[in-house]
Amino acid sequence: xxxxxxxxxxxxxxxxxxxxxxxxxxxxxxxxxxxxxxxxxxxxxxxxxxxxxxxxxxxxxxxxxxxxxxxxxxxxxxxxxxxxxxxxxxxxxxxxxxxxxxxxxxxxxxxxxxxxxxxxxxxxxxxxxxxxxxxxxxxxxxxxxxxxxxxxxxxxxxxxxxxxxxxxxxxxxxxxxxxxxxxxxxxxxxxxxxxxxxxxxxxxxxxxxxxxxxxxxxxxxxxxxxxxxxxxxxxxxxxxxxxxxxxxxxxxxxxxxxxxxxxxxxxxxxxxxxxxxxxxxxxxxxxxxxxxxxxxxxxxxxxxxxxxxxxxxxxxxxxxxxxxxxxxxxxxxxxxxxxxxxxxxxxxxxxxxxxxxxxxxxxxxxxxxxxxxxxx
Amino acid sequence: xxxxxxxxxxxxxxxxxxxxxxxxxxxxxxxxxxxxxxxxxxxxxxxxxxxxxxxxxxxxxxxxxxxxxxxxxxxxxxxxxxxxxxxxxxxxxxxxxxxxxxxxxxxxxxxxxxxxxxxxxxxxxxxxxxxxxxxxxxxxxxxxxxxxxxxxxxxxxxxxxxxxxxxxxxxxxxxxxxxxxxxxxxxxxxxxxxxxxxxxxxxxxxxxxxxxxxxxxxxxxxxxxxxxxxxxxxxxx
Numbered sequence: 001x002x003x004x005x006x007x008x009x010x011x012x013x014x015x016x017x018x019x020x021x022x023x024x025x026x027x028x029x030x031x032x033x034x035x036x037x038x039x040x041x042x043x044x045x046x047x048x049x050x051x052x053x054x055x056x057x058x059x060x061x062x063x064x065x066x067x068x069x070x071x072x073x074x075x076x077x078x079x080x081x082x083x084x085x086x087x088x089x090x091x092x093x094x095x096x097x098x099x100x101x102x103x104x105x106x107x108x109x110x111x112x113x114x115x116x117x118x119x120x121x122x123x124x125x126x127x128x129x130x131x132x133x134x135x136x137x138x139x140x141x142x143x144x145x146x147x148x149x150x151x152x153x154x155x156x157x158x159x160x161x162x163x164x165x166x167x168x169x170x171x172x173x174x175x176x177x178x179x180x181x182x183x184x185x186x187x188x189x190x191x192x193x194x195x196x197x198x199x200x201x202x203x204x205x206x207x208x209x210x211x212x213x214x215x216x217x218x219x220x221x222x223x224x225x226x227x228x229x230x231x232x233x234x235x236x237x238x239x240x241x242x243x244x245x246x247x248x249x250x251x252x253x254x255x256x257x258x259x260x261x262x263x264x265x266x267x268x269x270x271x272x273x274x275x276x277x278x279x280x281x282x283x284x285x286x287x288x289x290x291x292x293x294x295x296x297x298x299x300x301x302x303x304x305x306x307x308x309x310x311x312x313x314x315x316x317x318x319x320x321x322x323x324x325x326x327x328x329x330x331x332x333x334x335x336x337x338x339x340x341x342x343x344x345x346x347x348x349x350x351x352x353x354x355x356x357x358x359x360x361x362x363x364x365x366x367x368x369x370x371x372x373x374x375x376x
Numbered sequence: 377x378x379x380x381x382x383x384x385x386x387x388x389x390x391x392x393x394x395x396x397x398x399x400x401x402x403x404x405x406x407x408x409x410x411x412x413x414x415x416x417x418x419x420x421x422x423x424x425x426x427x428x429x430x431x432x433x434x435x436x437x438x439x440x441x442x443x444x445x446x447x448x449x450x451x452x453x454x455x456x457x458x459x460x461x462x463x464x465x466x467x468x469x470x471x472x473x474x475x476x477x478x479x480x481x482x483x484x485x486x487x488x489x490x491x492x493x494x495x496x497x498x499x500x501x502x503x504x505x506x507x508x509x510x511x512x513x514x515x516x517x518x519x520x521x522x523x524x525x526x527x528x529x530x531x532x533x534x535x536x537x538x539x540x541x542x543x544x545x546x547x548x549x550x551x552x553x554x555x556x557x558x559x560x561x562x563x564x565x566x567x568x569x570x571x572x573x574x575x576x577x578x579x580x581x582x583x584x585x586x587x588x589x590x591x592x593x594x595x596x597x598x599x600x601x602x603x604x605x606x607x608x609x610x611x612x613x
Contacts (some may be wrong), residue, residue: 041498093470100474111463120518131512133465135494141513148535169470172477173490230503232453236491245535251537284522291461302385317601347558362491363500365512 003209004147004223004376009315010075010203012067013302014050015126015169018072018189022302022312023319026327027347031301032197033184035261039168041170048065049166050198050303052178060091063165064201065114071201072122078205079157082128084120087139087162091115091131094167105339123333129310133307135361136269138162140310142224144367146206156208161199162311163201170306171197185272187297188329188343195271198303221318224332224354225258225370227251236362238275243282243360244366251285252368256354259336260287263327263370267317269359270297271304276342276360281338292340293356294348300331314369317357321373323339324350377530379541379567381578383447384605385440386563387411388432389537394444395578395605402602406558408548411436423501426488430470431498434460434546437562441542445566450507456540457510457532458499461517461525463556465495466549471551476559498546499522510538522558525589529567530583539602540568545598563598576612578605 011018014032015025018046025032032050055070056061094111098334108114116129139162144157164170174180174197181194212219215236229251231244240245253260268280284292305312320326326348337345343347358368379507384395388402392415404602413421416439427435434491438458442448473489499512511532515525522545529543547556571577579591588595590604 040481043480064565096467097474101478102473106471106550107552108554109572110467113463113467113518116516116518127517128517130518131516133494134512135495135496148531151533152535155526168477168482169474169493172485172488173473173493174485175482176485176490178487225551227514230500230512231510232509234501234504235497235500244509254537288570292593296398339575358485361496363496364377364503365496365500373588 001151002153005209005212006151006204006220006286006318007212008205010071011312011315012201014052014198014311015302017070019319022316022333024314026130026200027299029330029345030329031184031330032304038055038166040239040316044172044175045178046175046182049171049196051166052199062095064163067163067201068119068122069095070357071203075203078123080160080193081115082125082157082159083149083155084125085127085142085158085160086116086119086157086312087142087160087307088131089133089135089138090164090167090170092339093169094165097169105287118279123159125127126363134365135363136309137359137361137365138307139276139278140359140367140369141228141370143314144203147223147226150206150208155310158206160204160206162313163306164190164195164199164256164308165200166307171326174341180275181272184331187270187272187300187329188277188336189332190334192272192274192277192335196303198305200302200305200308200312202308202315204311204314216258219374221321222372222374224225224372225252225256227368231364233332233364238279238360240279241278241291242279242286244364245280245283245360246286248366248368249356252273252370254369256370258354263293265293265350265355266295267355267357268292268297269311270296270299270329272299285338294326294350295343296326296329298327300329308358310367315369317355321355321371326350377534377583379530379533379569379581380571381439381565381581382568382572383445383566383591384578384602385437385444386561387436388561392416392436392440394440394443398606401606402561404561405555408560422578427501428466428492428547429487430466430469430495430548431492431501433499433548433562434498436545437546438542441564441566442506447566452508453509455510455538456508456542457511457536457538458502458508458542459515459525459532460499460530461545462547463517464550464553465514465516466493466606468548468550469493485558488584511536523595526581526588529581533567535594540566542566578608
């Protein structure tokens with residue numbers, strides 16, 4: 001099996017453009033969650049979300065178009081033989097929404113294939129890309145699939161492009177499900193009451209490690225292990241015992257050939273909903289019976305970026321391993337007792353080589369990635 | 377990469393069908409009637425009634441496939457992955473949900489419809505009904521054909537801990553859009569890593585380079601696969 005590395009990452013989030021900017025803001029405890037101005041929120045249970053500044057679409061166009069442009073400019077060129085994996089849950093949903101409000105029927109441009117082609121063209125890649133839709137674990141599963149392709153020698157370079165928007169479509173839905181927090185969300189906090197939505201565009205370049213070394217490409221981290229599993233429990237609610245997440249994490253540890261004890265930190269999904277965070281803590285206690293490693297979540301800073309969440313968090317996780325530092329979990333003022341002192345609003349020093357990133361989503365899906373620090 | 381096809385089931389314009397009991401191949405390019413509960417399950421089923429048309433169609437295809445493989449009943453959860461390729465996905469459900477948002481400026485947004493505005497949700501329904509704990513994902517492709525999902529099914533089988541993969545396609549009509557090349561309906565196959573001499577299987581699915589073979593014959597479409605599976609049943613009498 002070949003080793004897989006994360007070579008480069010380009011991120012555009014509500015906290016700014018670039019991994020450096022995001023890292024500085026996260027470590028400073030910043031948050032971009034603010035009153036929404038993109039659409040009226042009077043009839044919803046929340047009026048705040050985290051939106052990317054300066055995102056403006058041309059008439060009839062989706063905000064996904066300028067978002068792609070900003071990410072692509074930051075990313076620069078990618079190898080021409082990259083396999084393209086896109087990870088979006090709702091794609092250009094704002095365009096569909098506008099057309100629908102104007103009484104227009106959808107066209108082929110509203111199909112995911114059009115967006116996949118747009119991404120391929122912008123990165124000068126051939127047609128034939130695939131969108132992986134696994135709800136809020138989409139980009140985690142896409143990275144896992146990309147890593148598996150490289151590990152098996154089916155590809156030596158994979159570009160994962162993940163993006164989702166704050167749209168009235170999704171906002172109204174989470175409001176109807178009573179899943180939105182009216183205030184700043186509080187992941188892993190005893191008083192948490194729901195999530196805030198966010199948006200992001202992320203490009204991750206995965207390479208065969210030998211190729212990266214030959215090409216003298218930068219290496220952010222090794223993708224040492226991955227796993228995916230379904231709760232087989234409920235469509236919109238997580239299994240309370242965390243069975244699916246436990247299984248996904250164990251698979252990731254197995255493929256990384258490490259034990260749970262070697263994990264030095266966790267980047268959790270941490271949506272701020274009652275059930276998700278409780279499920280994750282239950283799963284982590286089951287996995288790390290001896291001692292829970294320091295853990296954090298970034299959704300109090302940039303909101304829940306849906307299909308792009310895992311990709312942003314992977315970029316942050318790689319940086320956390322390099323810096324040996326976990327940013328604060330913004331909003332976690334009064335941590336759940338079972339989280340102990342391993343989660344909170346303060347930065348935490350970490351010490352070790354392996355970091356676990358995990359995400360879960362509707363449909364019962366769970367994805368887990370193990371990142372490994374590469375000493376330069 | 378190699379796998380064995382143990383079951384095949386579908387929903388087409390002719391209704392629900394499966395390999396071991398079908399008298400003829402399904403018809404895809406005709407009007408699809410979204411399956412009702414009684415087409416699938418004898419007992420009343422509240423959950424099925426809540427599903428959108430896309431999810432009903434996909435879930436019905438999976439149910440028929442598992443029934444065909446005599447794998448519908450279960451006691452312990454099973455490491456079986458589910459993956460489906462789709463072009464239109466749940467776009468019609470998106471439009472139906474949007475109508476509820478627009479109607480009351482958001483006040484009447486339907487939480488039930490919203491829950492099915494992710495195309496992978498029917499795989500979650502299948503997972504919870506049949507105890508399937510493998511990976512579950514929807515693939516939306518730019519180019520390629522619907523049988524590409526079988527490649528990916530074989531990859532999942534080779535690279536994961538799963539003993540089986542349910543792979544197929546699901547398409548329902550969307551207002552304003554032309555019919556996709558696959559036609560409307562759903563079709564799923566259960567691929568396992570080892571042949572099961574007791575339950576029997578239809579044959580061997582193999583990937584060589586960029587080509588897919590079923591019982592050593594090149595496979596270009598799901599129609600080819602159905603015809604070949606039905607021929608296997610006919611030969612066995």
